[in-house]
Amino acid sequence: MTRYIGRRVLQMLMTLFLIMTILFILLKVTPGSPFTNPRISAETRAMLEMKYGLDKPILVQYVIYLGGLLRFDFGESIIIIKNYPVTKMIFEPLAITARLGLIALLIGSAIGIFLGALAALNRNKFWDHFNTIIAVIGVSVPSFVIATILLLLRKQFPIVPIIFNKADPAKGISLLDEIRSMTLPILSLSFGVIATISRYMRTELVEVYNSDFILLARAKGLNRTQVFTKHAFRNALIPIITVMGPMLVALITGSTVVERFFGVPGLALLTIKSINVKDTFVTLGAELLYSAMFVMTMLFVDIAYGFIDPRIRLVGGGKND
């Protein structure tokens, strides 16, 4: 197992390195520099580019960046906040995005598991069809349409604020205000989670109920409640837990719409902004972070599967087929 994990970690680092290289080259060959601005004269631009080392050949810049990465230095922002280290700059938006994602995941999973279980226990009845409808809507209705519907609903019932408020005692915004303003973004994020998790839960639970150990449990004389809580539910939950990791990453990387809609100052908005003003190192840092989260989650999932299903270890990674 240790060898397997070691190999996978090495592979992951290789992958990240390659992604970093590709992204670096792509960002460097895009036309325009941060100082492409009619108000900046050619001489000033040349000077600025020299100051930030942007006039050096791409290879040299790459080596410098790589050297920085080894010291966990992601470079500095040039435009958005002058000379501010990217690591610090990314941290706060990431914390906001991650917090939203995590809460949405927890709420969404709880509702999804409940609905899925309800559907599996009432197959081909109302709750089952309801579940199917939710799942189909979940994949068919774009997130910004759901966000819009929520927005319109809230126009009728103005209970919570629309725009995200960062808790800031200096401006008189309490933590409670922040939590209240998080309601709409979280609701729109959690809808997709509910749709996916309830579908998974139903499938898993139906499969578990068809297996022999449930029959045995029933034959032993356990009643339905005991069978459900002690045997079926727990076993159906295992696969759900393994999809929750990737889902959190999907929520964090996929929160662009919600962030734009409700004005949440998160990672996606920062990335879009940095691309627009060509603040290369911020873009690079944010995208590397996205990739690292994604790759690491896949690694964790694979390892988790390895513990659950030892056959995968022998073949060396379930990802290849």
Added chain:
Amino acid sequence: MTNHDKNLNQAFDVENLPKDLFTFEKATDDAEGLTTKPISFWQDSMRRLFKNYVAVVSLLIIVVLFLTAIIAPMLSNYTLTGRVNQDYYKFAQLPPRVPVLEHFGLFDGTLIKEFTQGSLDEVGYASDEYKIVGTFTRNRIEYLKVKEYTYKYLDIEDRYFIFGTDILSRDIWTRVWYGTSISLLIGVYAAIIDVLIGVIYGGIAGYFGGTKIDDVMMRILEVLYGIPSIVILFVLFMFLTPGIVPIAIAIALTGWIGVARMIRAQFLKLRDQEFVLAARTLGASDTRIIMKHLIPNVVAQIIVMASFSIPSAIFYEAFLAFIGIGLDLSKPSLGVLINDAISSTQGAMTYVYQLVLPSLVLSTLMLSINLLGNGLRDALDPRMRNN
């Protein structure tokens, strides 16, 4: 070696048999000794598909939407970007009005507006041009909810705008259906590119599975798979010139990996089966085995994958439009229209039809393609059910 074999070997040089001794023979029905006419795989699948009424209804809806998207802009008196009338202040933000339905209170050309008593008097409605439908209090000010008979109020009762007009007095009906055709086009393009790249890449990797080629190809795929699609889209949007094909390519670039992995897995499985061994023993070339034996066996999965590719591409395009990367305004897709409506109506309930109608068309389209995809999957490959 028995005597018999020795004789055979003397009669033919087994190693170098001339090619013209062999011809490909078609299997015939009577060779199998069947008494009834056999049903082909496709007939069987289609029969299963048409038994699934959800899929059939979805198919019908898709056909209707598709035809409307083509025909409606052609029959329309208005153009995509032109104003419906010279007097565009008067003709801006008209509510939807449909000839027959208006008598049933649907699409009857009315708007619900909010007034205070004073501002209502200022507008100066004639008595048959408005109706007070409710009151409410906000910030301690009393408001009236007023149903305005907009067409009557503006003296244009002879005109019908089925989906109404937008803030620049353009006909939404024309724009929505034009947008539908663009969204569909992007979806289909992206699905074709997806499948094409995916099948070629996955096919090669799978057919040579276990060799160096496969190993290298899979490593590359793993790296690409490790890049979140949002990053790919962000990077592409620095290079992209807005247009249908570039957007479709950008979307396909994030989508082909799934197809390639699926095809590779299928090829790996099929490659070692007896019928491929038989074909190879009979001297079929690699190309022939791939084209005649392997591809036909994965066509079902390819169709299913493509049918899920289309809605996800439409979805992605709408998403891109929403975050402002999408098409330019001369070729508005449904996503662009929705984004437009969100910013121009500012979420005002009065003009919400501008937002709801394109969203409704988009959601219906995605819903029916997804449901048809589900039906196709169940019909073509019953083993994949519930996955």
